[in-house]
Amino acid sequence: xxxxxxxxxxxxxxxxxxxxxxxxxxxxxxxxxxxxxxxxxxxxxxxxxxxxxxxxxxxxxxxxxxxxxxxxxxxxxxxxxxxxxxxxxxxxxxxxxxxxxxxxxxxxxxxxxxxxxxxxxxxxxxxxxxxxxxxxxxxxxxxxxxxxxxxxxxxxxxxxxxxxxxxxxxxxxxxxxxxxxxxxxxxxxxxxxxxxxxxxxxxxxxxxxxxxxxxxxxxxxxxxxxxxxxxxxxxxxxxxxxxxxxxxxxxxxxxxxxxxxxxxxxxxxxxxxxxxxxxxxxxxxxxxxxxxxxxxxxxxxxxxxxxxxxxxxxxxxxxxxxxxxxxxxxxxxxxxxxxxxxxxxxxxxxxxxxxxxxxxxxxxxxxxxxxxxxxxxxxxxxxxxxxxxxxxxxxxxxxxxxxxxxx
Amino acid sequence: xxxxxxxxxxxxxxxxxxxxxxxxxxxxxxxxxxxxxxxxxxxxxxxxxxxxxxxxxxxxxxxxxxxxxxxxxxxxxxxxxxxxxxxxxxxxxxxxxxxxxxxxxxxxxxxxxxxxxxxxxxxxxxxxxxxxxxxxxxxxxxxxxxxxxxxxxxxxxxxxxxxxxxxxxxxxxxxxxxxxxxxxxxxxxxxxxxxxxxxxxxxxxxxxxxxxxxxxxxxxxxxxxxxxxxxxxxxxxxxxxxxxxxxxxxxxxxxxxxxxxxxxxxxxxxxxxxxxxxxxxxxxxxxxxxxxxxxxxxxxxxxxxxxxxxxxxxxxxxxxxxxxxxxxxxxxxxxxxxxxxxxxxxxxxxxxxxxxx
Numbered sequence: 109x110x111x112x113x114x115x116x117x118x119x120x121x122x123x124x125x126x127x128x129x130x131x132x133x134x135x136x137x138x139x140x141x142x143x144x145x146x147x148x149x150x151x152x153x154x155x156x157x158x159x160x161x162x163x164x165x166x167x168x169x170x171x172x173x174x175x176x177x178x179x180x181x182x183x184x185x186x187x188x189x190x191x192x193x194x195x196x197x198x199x200x201x202x203x204x205x206x207x208x209x210x211x212x213x214x215x216x217x218x219x220x221x222x223x224x225x226x227x228x229x230x231x232x233x234x235x236x237x238x239x240x241x242x243x244x245x246x247x248x249x250x251x252x253x254x255x256x257x258x259x260x261x262x263x264x265x266x267x268x269x270x271x272x273x274x275x276x277x278x279x280x281x282x283x284x285x286x287x288x289x290x291x292x293x294x295x296x297x298x299x300x301x302x303x304x305x306x307x308x309x310x311x312x313x314x315x316x317x318x319x320x321x322x323x324x325x326x327x328x329x330x331x332x333x334x335x336x337x338x339x340x341x342x343x344x345x346x347x348x349x350x351x352x353x354x355x356x357x358x359x360x361x362x363x364x365x366x367x368x369x370x371x372x373x374x375x376x377x378x379x380x381x382x383x384x385x386x387x388x389x390x391x392x393x394x395x396x397x398x399x400x401x402x403x404x405x406x407x408x409x410x411x412x413x414x415x416x417x418x419x420x421x422x423x424x425x426x427x428x429x430x431x432x433x434x435x436x437x438x439x440x441x442x443x444x445x446x447x448x449x450x451x452x453x454x455x456x457x458x459x460x461x462x463x464x465x466x467x468x469x470x471x472x473x474x475x476x477x478x479x480x481x482x483x484x485x486x487x488x489x490x491x492x493x494x495x496x497x498x499x500x501x502x503x504x505x506x507x508x509x510x511x512x513x514x515x
Numbered sequence: 516x517x518x519x520x521x522x523x524x525x526x527x528x529x530x531x532x533x534x535x536x537x538x539x540x541x542x543x544x545x546x547x548x549x550x551x552x553x554x555x556x557x558x559x560x561x562x563x564x565x566x567x568x569x570x571x572x573x574x575x576x577x578x579x580x581x582x583x584x585x586x587x588x589x590x591x592x593x594x595x596x597x598x599x600x601x602x603x604x605x606x607x608x609x610x611x612x613x614x615x616x617x618x619x620x621x622x623x624x625x626x627x628x629x630x631x632x633x634x635x636x637x638x639x640x641x642x643x644x645x646x647x648x649x650x651x652x653x654x655x656x657x658x659x660x661x662x663x664x665x666x667x668x669x670x671x672x673x674x675x676x677x678x679x680x681x682x683x684x685x686x687x688x689x690x691x692x693x694x695x696x697x698x699x700x701x702x703x704x705x706x707x708x709x710x711x712x713x714x715x716x717x718x719x720x721x722x723x724x725x726x727x728x729x730x731x732x733x734x735x736x737x738x739x740x741x742x743x744x745x746x747x748x749x750x751x752x753x754x755x756x757x758x759x760x761x762x763x764x765x766x767x768x769x770x771x772x773x774x775x776x777x778x779x780x781x782x783x784x785x786x787x788x789x790x791x792x793x794x795x796x797x798x799x800x801x802x803x804x805x806x807x808x809x810x811x812x813x814x815x816x817x818x819x820x821x822x823x824x825x826x827x828x829x830x831x832x833x834x835x836x837x838x839x840x841x842x843x844x845x846x847x848x849x850x851x852x853x854x855x856x857x858x859x860x861x862x863x864x865x866x867x868x869x870x871x872x
Contacts, residue, residue, distance in 0.1 A: 138723065138724065138755070152856065153531065153550065153853070153856045153859075154853075154856045157575050157576045157594040157618065159575075242725075243724065243725050245721055245722050245723065246722070246723060247722055247723055247753070347640055348640060348641060348642050348643055349640040349642070349643060349645055350643055350644070350645075350725060352640075353643065373724065373725060374720070374723055374724045374725060375723040375724055375755075376720065376723060376724020376725065376726060377724070378723055378724070378755045379755060380755045380756070380757065381728065381754060381755055381756065381757035381787075382728050382729075382754065382757075385638065385674075385728065386638075386724075386726060386728060386754070388637050388638050388639075388674075389637075389638040389639055389640055389645065389647075389726060390640075390724070390726065392639060392640070393640045426855075426856055427852070427853035427854055427855060427856060428532070428549075428853050429852060429853070430805055430831065430832040430851075430852060431757040431786075431787065431805055431807070431832075432787075433755075433757070462856040462857060464855065464856065464857060
């Protein structure tokens with residue numbers, strides 16, 4: 109078979125195509141309010157103090173806190189009818205990160221882990237799953253971060269966590285060791301490690317080796333995580349806040365070939381207190397970040413192959429509590445997507461006058477994951493082939509993708 | 516005098532949460548509510564549903580309502596950035612001006628009733644740790660009541676959430692999210708005379724998100740104008756919990772800014788305090804707001820000693836407090852939980868307490 113023939117074969121073509129895809133997840137942990145973002149209800153008792161503004165899509169309005177996204181609404185897809193069940197953070201984060209209810213004792217891999225397996229290459233120098241999270245804390249999210257991201261896929265599909273206090277230290281080769289010496293040592297380590305792994309049939313050794321490979325890779329690409337190397341003009345455009353700066357870093361990492369980058373910043377969207385007082389700041393910040401990211405990816409010819417998802421684990425209550433806040437609300441909430449595989453300008457689903465109930469096209473986490481996989485060229489219903497495990501699928505229950513937003 | 520105490524009296528129900536309240540002529544009460552409405556009700560009479568009348572409506576939350584006896588005018592303020600002049604005889608707005616491009620957070624009328632101060636400012640990200648960005652419009656403005664003319668535009672760091680006139684009307688103080696209070700001398704053309712900086716009212720989200728919350732929510736000059744009271748919520752590691760201390764602090768500035776006294780840890784619980792008011796006798800003041808943890812959300816404090824002399828769990832969040840001129844009544848206003856909007860529940864509340872002792 110010729111080289112052309114080799115890559116013309118469907119399986120190889122599919123793999124090659126997938127490996128050009130990227131995904132950036134803007135993880136709005138805490139649960140962003142749909143009212144102050146994508147599904148405003150001005151003039152109602154639940155609408156809050158922010159008005160709505162028209163967007164580039166006739167008849168569609170966003171919160172007045174999102175003028176930049178309103179100007180590129182034709183590039184975004186908005187789902188206003190997410191209806192899920194998890195009411196608390198740990199439950200919600202797991203549901204929206206893994207795409208399915210828990211089934212102990214099995215731990216389903218997170219979206220990032222699955223995509224790093226599907227889109228990435230094991231011998232890649234740049235990590236296949238990068239978590240940029242400058243806030244080291246985050247209550248329930250902190251607990252989640254310390255847990256098992258990769259599930260049954262194994263530790264090699266866990267994220268490399270960078271950002272804020274999490275820098276990559278000691279990544280430079282010591283001056284006292286030559287390049288040749290370094291490679292020789294690494295070859296010896298790899299030989300003995302593989303020998304041990306094969307002879308003992310040790311999954312722990314396998315994960316350890318995978319981790320070592322990643323560290324080795326990081327040594328060669330640690331400079332890519334340095335915000336200071338990015339032109340100041342770019343840094344200024346993304347705004348001074350930590351979330352914006354790390355969203356910009358995500359863009360540069362995707363440019364360098366990273367298949368999946370998740371950007372978080374702790375849990376700032378959990379506004380049980382001072383909802384409007386906090387959202388007057390965090391939403392304009394998000395508005396600018398989505399705008400800059402979308403435009404930059406487009407300008408660099410990367411938007412067609414890069415899926416951008418902005419979502420949290422649920423929405424927030426229509427009613428205001430005693431502390432000027434909105435509480436957790438999975439019954440009716442919104443999210444946004446842009447880029448690869450997504451139809452720009454698609455506004456899907458609807459809620460009632462108060463934003464209390466979904467009245468059109470309800471979708472859950474399975475529909476969402478099926479959409480993401482489909483947009484990235486991955487069969488959402490493909491089985492995981494793992495010895496000794498029950499049959500699991502990327503998305504269970506043959507859940508359908510949200511076809512209205514797929515291009 | 517004996518220690519004062521409170522006895523619950525009449526309760527008035529309004530359509531939505533009351534952000535501000537003022538006492539007008541003939542014991543009429545005027546409330547600024549979250550639904551944008553400015554409502555008239557009375558201190559007296561039977562408690563019943565719909566015992567109120569709408570006078571005017573803003574396009575956003577009504578955040579302030581102020582009665583000028585000398586000008587015989589009611590002036591309201593709103594998150595729509597507007598001030599409205601309301602004729603009580605005609606029961607309608609007769610003048611409206613755009614005071615700010617963003618919310619009017621708080622407004623207060625001068626003691627002689629000739630001018631009104633209003634504060635504004637959007638909290639926007641200005642740094643890596645989400646420090647507030649500088650203002651894009653003057654954060655504090657003072658208007659003449661008679662003409663609506665702008666008298667002063669004063670600079671501050673947004674958002675500026677509280678404002679107060681001294682009793683002689685010469686000084687104006689305004690406090691912001693970052694615990695910065697500026698004092699201006701209006702008799703010297705708005706010259707800045709002091710700047711109080713306290714980190715004690717501002718939370719930075721260590722545990723959850725990285726941003727600032729809280730700030731100075733209420734300001735009040737002491738009866739002799741020699742000190743300034745600040746109120747709000749103490750610092751908190753988790754901005755989503757609302758579990759900072761129920762806090763007031765008292766400052767002097769004449770010989771350099773100095774913290775004179777503060778709420779005692781053993782006498783306070785947790786929750787945001789939104790309002791301060793002095794009893795006409797000048798011996799004690801009320802601080803009220805939300806109860807997160809503890810025993811009370813409205814308490815009376817002795818002005819001299821700073822000790823708590825009475826506490827009250829009102830049962831819902833308080834945003835505004837007013838004593839009647841004779842000192843016999845304390846009026847607290849706020850609201851219960853909003854709950855599901857489909858139930859169309861009226862959730863604004865005014866409670867009138869008899870002041871005993």
